[in-house]
Amino acid sequence: MSAGKSVKKVVLAYSGGLDTSVILKWLQETYGCEVVTFTADLGQGEELEPARKKAEMFGIKEIYIEDLRETFVRDYVFPMFRANALYEGVYLLGTSIARPLIAKRQVEIAAATGADAVCHGATGKGNDQVRFELGYYALNPDLKVIAPWREWGLTSRTKLIEFAEKHQIPIAKDKRGEAPFSVDANLLHISAEGKVLENPAEEAPEYVYSRSVSPEEAPDKPTYIEVGFEKGDAVSIDGVKMSPATLLTKLNELGGANGIGRLDLVENRYVGMKSRGVYETPGGTVLIAAHRGMESLTLDRGAAHLKDELMPRYAELIYNGFWWSPEREMLQALIDKSQEMVTGTVRLKLYKGSATVVGRSSPYSLYSEAHVTFEEDAGAYDQKDAAGFIKLNALRLRLLAARDKRVGK
Numbered sequence: 001m002s003a004g005k006s007v008k009k010v011v012l013a014y015s016g017g018l019d020t021s022v023i024l025k026w027l028q029e030t031y032g033c034e035v036v037t038f039t040a041d042l043g044q045g046e047e048l049e050p051a052r053k054k055a056e057m058f059g060i061k062e063i064y065i066e067d068l069r070e071t072f073v074r075d076y077v078f079p080m081f082r083a084n085a086l087y088e089g090v091y092l093l094g095t096s097i098a099r100p101l102i103a104k105r106q107v108e109i110a111a112a113t114g115a116d117a118v119c120h121g122a123t124g125k126g127n128d129q130v131r132f133e134l135g136y137y138a139l140n141p142d143l144k145v146i147a148p149w150r151e152w153g154l155t156s157r158t159k160l161i162e163f164a165e166k167h168q169i170p171i172a173k174d175k176r177g178e179a180p181f182s183v184d185a186n187l188l189h190i191s192a193e194g195k196v197l198e199n200p201a202e203e204a205p206e207y208v209y210s211r212s213v214s215p216e217e218a219p220d221k222p223t224y225i226e227v228g229f230e231k232g233d234a235v236s237i238d239g240v241k242m243s244p245a246t247l248l249t250k251l252n253e254l255g256g257a258n259g260i261g262r263l264d265l266v267e268n269r270y271v272g273m274k275s276r277g278v279y280e281t282p283g284g285t286v287l288i289a290a291h292r293g294m295e296s297l298t299l300d301r302g303a304a305h306l307k308d309e310l311m312p313r314y315a316e317l318i319y320n321g322f323w324w325s326p327e328r329e330m331l332q333a334l335i336d337k338s339q340e341m342v343t344g345t346v347r348l349k350l351y352k353g354s355a356t357v358v359g360r361s362s363p364y365s366l367y368s369e370a371h372v373t374f375e376e377d378a379g380a381y382d383q384k385d386a387a388g389f390i391k392l393n394a395l396r397l398r399l400l401a402a403r404d405k406r407v408g409k
Contacts, residue, residue, distance in 0.1 A: 016051030043187025103135025232339030237362025255282025
């Protein structure tokens with residue numbers, strides 16, 4: 001144990017898998033401390049009771065297993081989608097947005113149980129260590145942070161398995177060999193990285209995908225749906241009101257069945273290296289198309305363009321782990337203000353990998369058919385006004401051209 005790191009009780013983010021089970025035992029051995037396990041259901045689609053059984057096997061007395069799907073979508077995914085957040089123009093931030101919630105619950109559980117430390121299972125090469133720890137430090141800087149992958153000597157899968165066998169930790173059969181790729185899942189997305197995906201020149205094999213059919217195999221007939229919005233958040237599908245998590249689950253089904261939401265990305269990690277990830281975000285892909293469709297009708301040009309200018313910064317803050325930073329909260333206040341009139345219905349066509357907006361309506365629409373019609377507009381817009389508008393906007397360009405002509409440029 002490192003000097004200055006005396007720990008009495010630690011809250012471990014525990015999945016019940018091999019890595020976090022090894023971490024649990026390692027914490028007990030290395031720190032001689034009491035361990036509290038926290039397992040969150042964020043819609044990853046796995047049974048969580050086995051995690052309870054495993055924790056009990058280790059003698060854990062304080063076991064937290066929580067269904068946080070509604071909290072996740074309502075308080076994290078939806079605020080992010082109000083911003084239309086895309087990292088590097090394409091990534092819907094499915095892994096990034098889950099980490100602040102897990103970190104927050106760990107800190108809260110630490111307070112409830114009298115723990116003086118928190119622990120995560122993220123490696124020392126990726127982004128998640130940053131996201132977890134920035135959350136811990138923002139919410140309770142007095143807690144000790146334990147990151148086993150940066151401390152222990154279990155530097156390979158073989159050593160990990162040897163440790164597990166020595167301590168009679170159950171190992172799933174597929175973990176005895178090298179896993180073909182690493183997976184992270186929640187209600188917003190599922191991601192795959194590593195192994196068969198490490199060569200970015202090679203197309204990802206079809207078996208990597210689990211939430212969507214391939215666009216080629218999707219139905220030949222399009223699916224039409226209507227998504228209802230209130231103040232920027234989706235609230236219904238085809239007129240049926242739904243809770244946030246229920247709605248996203250339904251959009252996942254609809255999007256996945258139509259081959260929507262696949263992304264093969266070489267991204268820039270916050271720690272400095274590039275990595276290749278394959279993501280499936282079927283419901284989120286449909287939702288962002290619908291939300292932009294709703295905004296196109298209800299947002300003023302200046303507000304819409306300002307949002308688009310700020311979005312890359314907002315997305316980068318989330319990707320890099322700064323959900324709890326003052327600048328993200330400031331941007332969120334601006335974004336939420338912009339959503340006050342983003343209410344109405346968007347009709348989408350889902351077909352072979354694409355989600356296309358084909359109709360939109362709102363009681364707060366800024367669209368004026370009287371102004372844009374090619375027919376007689378009954379005086380709604382005087383086209384002669386455009387001449388002065390253009391001349392004033394062209395003034396600086398005319399002065400530049402005159403100067404260049406004068407100096408022979």
